[in-house]
Amino acid sequence: MARLVMKFGGTSVAGTERIRNAAARVKREVEAGNEVAVVVSAMAGETNRLVGFCREIAPLHDAREYDTVVASGEQVTTGLMALALHQIDVSARSWLGWQIPVRTDGTHGSARIEAIETAEIERRFGEGQVAVVAGFQGLGPDGRVTTLGRGGSDTSAVALAAALRADRCDIYTDVEGIFTADPRIVTRARKLAKITYEEMLELASLGARVLQTRSVEMAMNHRVRLQVLSSLSDAPGTLVIDEDEIMEKRVVSGITYAPDEAKITLHAVADRPGVAAVIFGSLSQANINVDMIVQSAAPDGSTTDITFTVGRTELERALKVLEGKKSDIGYSRLSPDPNVVKVSVVGVGMRSHAGVAQTMFQALAAKNINIQAISTSEIKVSVLIGADYTELAVRALHSAFGLDAA
Ligand code: ADP
Ligand code: ASP
Ligand code: MG
Numbered sequence: 001m002a003r004l005v006m007k008f009g010g011t012s013v014a015g016t017e018r019i020r021n022a023a024a025r026v027k028r029e030v031e032a033g034n035e036v037a038v039v040v041s042a043m044a045g046e047t048n049r050l051v052g053f054c055r056e057i058a059p060l061h062d063a064r065e066y067d068t069v070v071a072s073g074e075q076v077t078t079g080l081m082a083l084a085l086h087q088i089d090v091s092a093r094s095w096l097g098w099q100i101p102v103r104t105d106g107t108h109g110s111a112r113i114e115a116i117e118t119a120e121i122e123r124r125f126g127e128g129q130v131a132v133v134a135g136f137q138g139l140g141p142d143g144r145v146t147t148l149g150r151g152g153s154d155t156s157a158v159a160l161a162a163a164l165r166a167d168r169c170d171i172y173t174d175v176e177g178i179f180t181a182d183p184r185i186v187t188r189a190r191k192l193a194k195i196t197y198e199e200m201l202e203l204a205s206l207g208a209r210v211l212q213t214r215s216v217e218m219a220m221n222h223r224v225r226l227q228v229l230s231s232l233s234d235a236p237g238t239l240v241i242d243e244d245e246i247m248e249k250r251v252v253s254g255i256t257y258a259p260d261e262a263k264i265t266l267h268a269v270a271d272r273p274g275v276a277a278v279i280f281g282s283l284s285q286a287n288i289n290v291d292m293i294v295q296s297a298a299p300d301g302s303t304t305d306i307t308f309t310v311g312r313t314e315l316e317r318a319l320k321v322l323e324g325k326k327s328d329i330g331y332s333r334l335s336p337d338p339n340v341v342k343v344s345v346v347g348v349g350m351r352s353h354a355g356v357a358q359t360m361f362q363a364l365a366a367k368n369i370n371i372q373a374i375s376t377s378e379i380k381v382s383v384l385i386g387a388d389y390t391e392l393a394v395r396a397l398h399s400a401f402g403l404d405a406a
Contacts, residue, residue: 002166002167002168003034003035003036003166003167004029004034004037004167004169004170005039005160005166005169005170006029006038006039006170007039007040007041007153007156007157008022008081009041009173010042010045012173012231012232013042013077016080019077022040023088023090025172026038026090027088027090030090030128036131037131037160037161038092039160040074040078040081040133041077041135042073042076042136043077050069050073054066054070063108066109067108067109067144067146067147071137071145074137074153075134078096090130091127091128091130092131093132095121095131095133097133097134097145098139100120101116101138102133102137102138102159103115103117103138103141104138104146105141106142108144110147110149111138111148113148113156113218116160116163118160118163121164135153135154135156136152148214149214150212151211154171154211154214155218158219158224162218169224169225170237171229172231174230174231174232176230176237177229178191178203178228180192180255180403181394182256182257185391186395188405189403190405193236194238194241194245194246196241197219197241197242199346199348199379201216201220202377203256206256206342206346206382207258207342210228225239227239249349250347250348251349251350252345252346252356253346254345254346254403255346255403256344257341257342257343257390259341259387260313261309261310261311261384262310262315262340263373264307264309264318264335266307266331267331268303268304268305270302270303270330271303271304276306278329279329286318288310289311291342291375292342292384293306293373307372308373309340309384312338319334319336339387340372340386341390342383343385343390343397344382344383346379347379348379350378350379360383360397361383363400364385364393364397369393369396370385370386371383371384372384
């Protein structure tokens with residue numbers, strides 16, 4: 001007997017037929033003698049629809065009311081899943097975030113889970129009852145409903161698995177596992193049997209939306225055994241595990257891209273000590289994160305151009321901050337470019353293999369793709385390129401690192 005958390009994403013509960021299919025999977029696990037908690041997302045497209053309503057009524061909405069609206073998608077699927085289980089004679093009850101409760105901090109719209117009280121759910125496991133838990137939502141310190149940020153039901157599932165000390169957390173989605181690249185972009189992407197927490201964390205934070213970044217972070221910290229698999233087939237999925245459990249380390253495990261950054265260039269900035277401190281200090285004071293930075297000196301050495309990236313949703317705010325500091329910084333011109341994408345290659349084998357960056361730059365050059373900025377860490381190399389070249393670049397890199405399926 002094992003204790004399992006089974007999470008079903010939007011496409012896996014996108015209508016009553018899909019919910020029945022998911023319920024049948026739950027029944028299989030229950031009949032195998034396991035204790036099961038199910039976490040569900042809203043039906044595919046539903047959260048977008050609800051977010052759209054908020055924006056229509058109030059572009060600058062109160063985050064507490066936004067949470068009240070967008071958390072409702074999961075309330076529907078939780079109840080429907082419990083009903084579907086009853087129909088096939090599985091004992092189950094639905095749980096909303098506030099009923100358990102799933103306690104979070106007060107950051108409405110992107111709250112963090114702080115604690116989950118599982119005593120009652122565990123007591124009911126003893127009676128053979130399945131807990132059907134609404135993903136994405138919790139209870140804030142203000143006594144109001146919170147949500148965990150887009151894609152947050154992955155984090156609900158992992159947090160519940162950690163709190164229940166579950167043997168495994170299975171994330172059922174619309175692809176058969178974690179691939180070497182988004183299989184919707186690279187048809188020759190290969191499914192990975194295993195991937196390390198560190199690699200998955202980089203892939204998620206660099207754009208692969210298959211798991212919310214925070215869910216991977218939490219699985220890594222609490223050593224939750226995580227599996228990603230399809231709710232529509234019985235193919236084996238991908239296990240996310242510790243590095244020591246993987247014998248053969250690939251140099252590059254995956255390629256990903258993130259379209260959520262924007263580039264800003266400050267032209268002809270005086271080349272003297274303290275300038276960068278003023279630029280990046282004023283952005284950080286305004287709570288704007290900067291990711292990639294490139295500085296290029298003018299031939300006469302008197303001025304430099306400074307290029308960097310910020311989140312695309314922060315672009316307008318960043319420009320305002322920099323315009324306000326124009327006299328302190330002393331640049332000639334400010335040019336924004338939202339039309340960029342960050343493409344990254346990730347792999348733990350990079351720690352012991354040189355030449356990954358070079359292979360990457362050569363593959364992009366061969367396709368005539370210009371690199372606008374570069375950043376690296378121990379297990380990844382990222383480049384900023386024009387958004388129009390995204391698919392070409394991802395495919396070229398996938399081939400260059402020998403990842404294409406035969
Ligand atoms: P769910 O609704 O089940 O949470 P998501 O849409 O959030 O599903 O995540 C699954 C999607 O992630 C897939 O349909 C796929 O297009 C995308 N994806 C991006 N990168 C990868 C990758 N490396 N491996 C698998 N899927 C990926
Ligand atoms: N329904 C929420 C969203 O679309 C949470 C999730 O699907 O994980 O972001
Ligand atoms: Mg998701």
